[in-house]
Amino acid sequence: NLGMVSIEWQDGVALVRLGAEQNMVNGDFVDSINRALDEIEANPDAKALVTAGEGKFYSYGFDLEYIQSLGADGDAFLNRSRTLMARVMTFGFPTVAALNGHAFGAGAMFALVHDQRVARRDRGWFCFPEVDIGLRLHPFMLAFTRARLGDAVALEALTAGRRYDGEAAVAAVIASSSVADVELIAAAI
Numbered sequence: 001n002l003g004m005v006s007i008e009w010q011d012g013v014a015l016v017r018l019g020a021e022q023n024m025v026n027g028d029f030v031d032s033i034n035r036a037l038d039e040i041e042a043n044p045d046a047k048a049l050v051t052a053g054e055g056k057f058y059s060y061g062f063d064l065e066y067i068q069s070l071g072a073d074g075d076a077f078l079n080r081s082r083t084l085m086a087r088v089m090t091f092g093f094p095t096v097a098a099l100n101g102h103a104f105g106a107g108a109m110f111a112l113v114h115d116q117r118v119a120r121r122d123r124g125w126f127c128f129p130e131v132d133i134g135l136r137l138h139p140f141m142l143a144f145t146r147a148r149l150g151d152a153v154a155l156e157a158l159t160a161g162r163r164y165d166g167e168a169a170v171a172a173v174i175a176s177s178s179v180a181d182v183e184l185i186a187a188a189i
Contacts, residue, residue: 002032002035002036002039003028003031003032003035004018004019004023004028004029004032005017005018005019005032005033005035005036007036007039007040009043009045010189011047012045012046012047012048013047013048013049013050013189014036014039014040014043014046014048014049014050015050015051015052015185015189016033016036016040016049016050016051016052017052017053017054018051018052018053018054018058018059019053019054020053020054020055020057021057022057022059022060023053023057023058023059023060023107024059024060024061024062024063024066025059025061025062025063025081025106025107025110026062026063026066026067026077027066027077027080029059029063030077030080030081030084033084033088034084034087037049037087037088037091040093041092046093047093047094048093048094048095048096048189049088049091049093049094049095049096049114050095050096050097050098050185050188050189051095051096051097051098051110051111051114052097052098052100052184052185052188053100053101054100055100055101056101056102056123056124057100057101057102057107057124058097058098058099058100058101058102058103058107058111058124059102059103059104059106059107059108059110059111060102060104060105060107061104061105061106061107061108061129062081062105062106078138081106082138082140084110085109085110085113085140085144086113088110088113088114089113089144094115094116095113095114095115095116096114096115096116096117096118096188096189097110097111097112097114097116097117097118097188098117098118098184098185098187098188099111099117099118099119099120099124099126099166099169099175099184100120100123100124100181100184101120101123101124102124102125102127103124103125103126103127104125104127104128104129105127105128105129105130108126108127108128109128109141109144109145111126112144112145112148112149112174113144116175116176117169117174117175117176118175118176118177118178118179118184118187118188119165119166119169119170119174119175119177119178119179120166120178120179120180120181120184121165121166121167121178121179121180121181122166122180122181123181124165124166125163125164125165126163126164126169126174126175127157127161127162127163127164128145128157128158128161129161130158130161131158131159131160131161132161137158142154142158145157145158149172149173149174150173153172153173153174156172157172157174166178166179
């Protein structure tokens with residue numbers, strides 16, 4: 001049981017479907033992705049990983065209500081989520097995030113830790129809204145974003161909370177390409 005995600009296999013490429021909801025980063029999200037990664041690593045025919053949401057959202061970021069409900073255990077969960085990010089970043093296969101819709105905050109970071117990103121041309125924003133809601137950035141998030149995107153784009157993304165559509169994400173080198181919805185999964189694969 002993979003929980004909130006499913007895996008479809010296409011010629012050795014594991015397509016991990018995040019779901020049709022907001023795909024908020026909470027305990028179920030972290031556990032489900034980790035179980036999927038375990039299954040992919042155990043498959044001798046696996047060659048690559050593609051993640052994609054369905055509908056309007058790729059991932060809308062941290063589930064703040066869930067984190068607040070954890071009380072003193074909130075820090076432990078944030079560490080688990082960062083461990084998941086590091087796992088995807090160092091995964092033993094090429095990884096691609098197919099950005100079918102909004103990727104905000106921790107959802108944008110989850111996309112960014114993939115080797116490449118393909119954005120949907122007509123829907124979805126890539127955005128770090130932490131500055132708009134008064135949240136501090138973890139040093140890992142700041143350092144990794146600067147390393148992945150370069151100082152100028154990271155500065156704009158993290159301190160201005162800019163929303164990048166598909167074409168703007170390609171121009172800022174956040175995504176490698178921007179395609180129509182019907183082409184998204186094939187382009188990512």
